[in-house]
Amino acid sequence: MANSAAQAIARTEPVAHRLTVLIALGDAERAEQLAEALAASDDLLPTLAGSGTGQTADAAVVDEAALESRAVSPATPAVLLSGRADPHRAIGNVFATLPASADGLLVAAAARLAAAGYRVSRVGPSEVAHDDFHDEPSDGEALDDNRPHPALSPREAEVLALLAEGAPNKVIARRLNISVHTAKFHVAAILIKLGAANRTDAIAIAMRQGLVLV
Numbered sequence: 764m765a766n767s768a769a770q771a772i773a774r775t776e777p778v779a780h781r782l783t784v785l786i787a788l789g790d791a792e793r794a795e796q797l798a799e800a801l802a803a804s805d806d807l808l809p810t811l812a813g814s815g816t817g818q819t820a821d822a823a824v825v826d827e828a829a830l831e832s833r834a835v836s837p838a839t840p841a842v843l844l845s846g847r848a849d850p851h852r853a854i855g856n857v858f859a860t861l862p863a864s865a866d867g868l869l870v871a872a873a874a875r876l877a878a879a880g881y882r883v884s885r886v887g888p889s890e891v892a893h894d895d896f897h898d899e900p901s902d903g904e905a906l907d908d909n910r911p912h913p914a915l916s917p918r919e920a921e922v923l924a925l926l927a928e929g930a931p932n933k934v935i936a937r938r939l940n941i942s943v944h945t946a947k948f949h950v951a952a953i954l955i956k957l958g959a960a961n962r963t964d965a966i967a968i969a970m971r972q973g974l975v976l977v
Contacts, residue, residue: 784874785820787812787829800867806929807871822878824870840877859883872927872966881967915956922949927966927975
C-alpha cells in the first residue's frame with residue numbers, strides 16, 4: 764500500500780529535464796573523465812559516442828577528428844576541444860571552442876550555453892572574442908557587454924562561479940552558507956551589473972570577459 768502511494772507521488776512530481784551531452788573524443792580516457800565530471804552535475808546526462816555518425820543530443824563535446832568524421836549531427840550544438848594554437852572559430856554547429864585540456868566544469872558550462880543557443884569562443888583572460896558571440900537570449904535582448912561593468916564583489920564572484928556550474932539558488936545558499944534570500948539577492952545584483960537578461964546570459968557574458976575561470 765505504501766509502495767503504491769509512493770509510486771503515485773513519483774508519477775505526479777515533476778522531473779527536472781537533464782540535458783543530454785554526447786561526448787565524441789578520440790581519446791577514450793579523456794572522454795570517460797569528462798563523462799564522469801559532467802555526470803556530477805544534476806542537470807547534465809553525458810553519454811559516450813558510439814561508432815555511428817550523425818548522433819544527436821542536446822549538446823556535444825567533440826574534438827577535431829569527430830568534426831571531420833561527422834560523428835555528431837550538424838544539428839547538434841557542439842563544444843570543440845581543440846589543441847590548435849589557432850582553433851576553429853564558433854561557426855556552424857561549433858558553438859564554443861575551448862582548450863583541449865579545459866576543466867570539466869568549464870566544459871559543462873560551455874555545453875549548457877551551447878544547448879541554449881549561445882556562441883562563445885576560446886575562453887581565457889587574454890582570449891576573449893566578442894565577435895564570436897552572436898545569438899541573443901530568447902527572453903530579452905542582451906545589452907552590449909563591451910561596455911565596462913561595475914566590479915563584482917568577492918561574494919558575487921563566488922556566486923557567479925556557482926552559476927556557471929548550473930547551481931540553483933538553494934545549492935548556492937548551501938555551498939556558501941547563506942540564506943536562499945541572500946543568494947537570490949546576489950544573483951539579481953550580478954544580472955544588473957553584467958547587464959544580463961537572465962542567468963544563462965550572465966554566464967555567457969562572464970565567459971566572454973574571462974570572469975569565469977572554473
